[in-house]
Amino acid sequence: MLSWCPPSFRARRTTATAVVAAAVCLAVSVLFLLYTGNHAAEGAQARVTDAWDRVVPLIREGPLPAILTRGKVEAIQVVNAQRRVIASTPELAGRPAIGSFMAPSGHVRAMRTLCPPAGLKGCMTVVAYKVFQPPGVWLLYIAVPIPPWYGSTSALLLAIGVSVLATTMMTAWSFRDLTKAMAPVNAIRAELREITATDLGRRVPVPMRYEEIRRLAETVNDTLDRLESAYTRLRRFTADASHDLRTPITGMRAQLEEALRYPWDTDWLKMTEAVLAGVELLQATAADLLTLAQLDAGAPLHHDPTDLRLLVSAELDRRTHQKEIVKDLRESVCVDCDRLRITRLLANLLDNAERHASSRITVSVRADGSSAVMEVADDGAGIAAEHREMVFDRFTRLDASRNRDAGGTGLGLAIAREIAEAHQGALTIEDSERGARFVLRLPARDAGPEARTR
Ligand SMILES: Nc1ncnc2c1ncn2[C@@H]1O[C@H](COP(=O)(O)OP(=O)(O)O)[C@@H](O)[C@H]1O
Ligand SMILES: [Mg+2]
Structure with missing residues (x-):
């Protein structure tokens, strides 16, 4: 089955630019053509007035020739008081009156659109003037072509041409610009694919x-x-x-x-x-x-409110020790922690300390600002400063440990550090007078009644 692939960003943006450009051009063209149409209508009216200026003196002063010159209008007819055509432009010679309408009383000018068979070629705007020629009223009909709403064909062609050109240029510019902008994206995609x-x-x-x-x-x-x-x-x-x-x-x-x-x-x-x-x-x-x-x-970790002091104390009581354990657990500090995991971390530190201590292990818990601090220190050979980060790497065992005890996995401290970091805490080795001193810092929480150990 063919799956439909949505058009690219470039295609959509180019199409959108073309549509917007075409809409703007259309609106501007319509305004321009309405203006030229209006201008053409005013021009037609001016030509009618010119013809009126030319023919009325001939009627008034005479003699009125039977054939009148057209001038800039399409046709002229003069109808006398008996409604007989007495003068006209050559193409209407011998024809009956093109209209029978006149301005209502009190007005001298009326205008109609007349179409064949009124004696004209095509529909025209015909203006009828009343000319008072005692003892009656004569009628002067002047016909001019109806100008289209867009004024003229040349104006229409100009508007279409400019619109097409502007739309094409905008679309091409947008396409070129987007192609240039998208080139780095395509380069990134090609490199990523490789x-x-x-x-x-x-x-x-x-x-x-x-x-x-x-x-x-x-x-x-x-x-x-x-x-x-x-x-x-x-x-x-x-x-x-x-x-x-x-x-x-x-x-x-x-x-x-x-x-x-x-x-x-x-x-x-x-x-x-x-x-x-x-x-x-x-x-x-x-x-x-x-x-x-x-x-x-x-x-996901369980985040139980826990008194770290009680947790450490419980773990120390549970274990059997080969070395002397010195507890410094006077201060209660509450943390949100996964108790099983923190117990595992402590067990790993205590296992190491039991293995490396000469005779004594010191475990303490205290608050330090917004942190809860737990320390496990021993009086063994310690860890040289240059190895203090390395021992947290997976499967890292220092030579001294390999010789001393083949049973370690080399993963205990890596696990301990991962657990500390999963709690947004840190596990580090810090200076001490003798032996190794592991320091765990966890974010402390405000002690509440619910804080407890297991
Ligand atoms: N208390 C300590 N004193 C001295 N060296 C230690 C101590 N704890 C850990 N180390 C060193 O760090 C290494 C890594 O410890 P760990 O990740 O727990 O692995 P393992 O205990 O299985 O050897 C140990 O092999 C040892 O060399
Ligand atoms: Mg270990």
């Missing part, structure tokens, strides 16, 4: 001339920048993810093959524990990847 997922480095041309199109091109290029960096991150993430999933699988496979090859020399209990550790790592990685995918997809 850009594919593997070729995201290309950018659309930015025209210098048209402000709106320039801004459109700049916005498209900004969007392409973001797409490119998102795609690069996604590619790196996929590569890292497959690497981090393959490593434990390869390890487990090697252990299982070894065990099958030398079944009698294998410590099955130890081997099973090792494989189980690999499976747990895979499970943790898969769970973290799923969490990240949900956060990336912008899955």
Whole structure:
């Protein structure tokens, strides 16, 4: 089935310009032609008056010739008191009177439009004058052609010609201008069509001339920048993810093959524990990847009014600790948050701190202006300033951690930061005297009676 394609912007604008130009030309032409028509009617009247000026003295003073000259009018007839034609222009010679009307008493002039067979060629305006010629009233008929409403054919042709020319010029100008304005848009479209997922480095041309199109091109290029960096991150993430999933699988496979090859020399209990550790790592990685995918997809958060102090305290009470925990939870601070997610963030920080602390972990909650601040600090080796942003990247594990513990997924801090940002907050690593100090800032809300933990 053929689908209807709406006309292009250029076609619509050009058509609209043509219609408006034609309408304006038509209106101006009509006014012009009405003016020339009026002028022609006045000219006809002036010619009738001239003829009257010429013939009336001949009637009054005599002798009145039987054949009169036409002058600038079409025909003249003089009818005497007995209603006999006594003088006329040559074409009416010997013909009866062209009319029988006259002005009513008290008036000297009457006017009619007479058509054949009144003795005239075509319809004419005939003016009848009363001429008092004692003892009776004579009639002088003067005929002039009826001027058309547009005055003359040449005026009509002029109006049509100028209108057609003006409309054509306006339409052509509009078409040319739009074609020029649309050229950068077409260039942008052509370039965008060429850009594919593997070729995201290309950018659309930015025209210098048209402000709106320039801004459109700049916005498209900004969007392409973001797409490119998102795609690069996604590619790196996929590569890292497959690497981090393959490593434990390869390890487990090697252990299982070894065990099958030398079944009698294998410590099955130890081997099973090792494989189980690999499976747990895979499970943790898969769970973290799923969490990240949900956060990336912008899955909606629950925004429950929560006392951060109570939430932290509950999580610390729930966990078992290998290190000494110092709580600084004197201040209540209320936030709107997804409690499960913030608990997950805290758990990730505490897991890391347990792994890296020498002996002590300090957890504090406080208000700082319009922010609620939660800190998790430990007394371990800390994180060098140059690594403090890097550790939030996905699958980033510093060498020290790899050596210390192979069980981490390298996704914990990435998830924690995503959760903080999804709450319009921030998670950073700040200076401390010793060890690492993770600081979470969330927008605080006014404490209300409904603020509570789970
Ligand atoms: N408290 C800490 N002290 C020192 N280094 C840390 C601490 N927390 C995180 N790191 C470093 O940041 C890296 C990334 O942490 P994370 O994303 O939680 O992954 P994982 O814990 O699985 O290694 C860790 O591998 C470690 O090198
Ligand atoms: Mg971790």
